[in-house]
Amino acid sequence: MKEINIDETDLRLLDALQRDASLSNQSLAERFNISPPTCLRRVRRLRESGWIESEVAILDAGRIAPLLTAIVEVSLDRQDASALDAFEQRAVAEDAVQQCYRVSPGPDFVLMVTVGDMPGYHALAQRLFTNDANVRNVKAFFSVKRAKFSPRVPLPGLD
Structure with a gap:
C-alpha cells in the first residue's frame, strides 16, 4: 500500500x-x-492507502437473541514467536473472537468473545484453550452490562 x-x-x-x-x-x-x-x-x-480498513454496520446487540460476552485472558507456556503466532492464528479464525490482542505484561493475549450462551462458550473454550497443550492459564470475565461500545479511533488534533 x-x-x-x-x-x-x-x-x-x-x-x-x-x-x-x-x-x-x-x-x-x-x-x-x-x-x-x-x-x-x-x-x-x-x-x-489503507487508512479506511473497512466499512461495516454495527448491530444493536440488544435486538439479537441474548448474547454472552466475555473478556478472556490467555497465558501460554511457551512464548516464542512460533507459539504466539500459532495461538493467534487459531484465535482469529474463530468467529466468536471479535478482538484479539497480544499484551504485555501479564497474560499473552486478551480476547473479546461473543457467543450465544454458556454452552457456546464452553465449546469455544474446548476448541481454543483445552485442546491446546501450550495454553497454561485462561481467565474469563463475563459481561453483565455493556456501558459503552465504540470502534472509533481518536485522531490527533481533533479531540
Whole structure:
C-alpha cells in the first residue's frame, strides 16, 4: 500500500466516517466545504492507502437473541514467536473472537468473545484453550452490562 500524507481535512473526513460511514459524498463535501469530486477523490485515496480498513454496520446487540460476552485472558507456556503466532492464528479464525490482542505484561493475549450462551462458550473454550497443550492459564470475565461500545479511533488534533 502506498503511504500518503494526510492533512486536517483528511482527518476530519476520517472522523466523520468513523461516526457514520453511511454519510453520502454530497453531505461530506458540504460539511467540510469541499467540492463533491474532491471529497470523493480524498475518500477513495484514504481507502486505497489503507487508512479506511473497512466499512461495516454495527448491530444493536440488544435486538439479537441474548448474547454472552466475555473478556478472556490467555497465558501460554511457551512464548516464542512460533507459539504466539500459532495461538493467534487459531484465535482469529474463530468467529466468536471479535478482538484479539497480544499484551504485555501479564497474560499473552486478551480476547473479546461473543457467543450465544454458556454452552457456546464452553465449546469455544474446548476448541481454543483445552485442546491446546501450550495454553497454561485462561481467565474469563463475563459481561453483565455493556456501558459503552465504540470502534472509533481518536485522531490527533481533533479531540
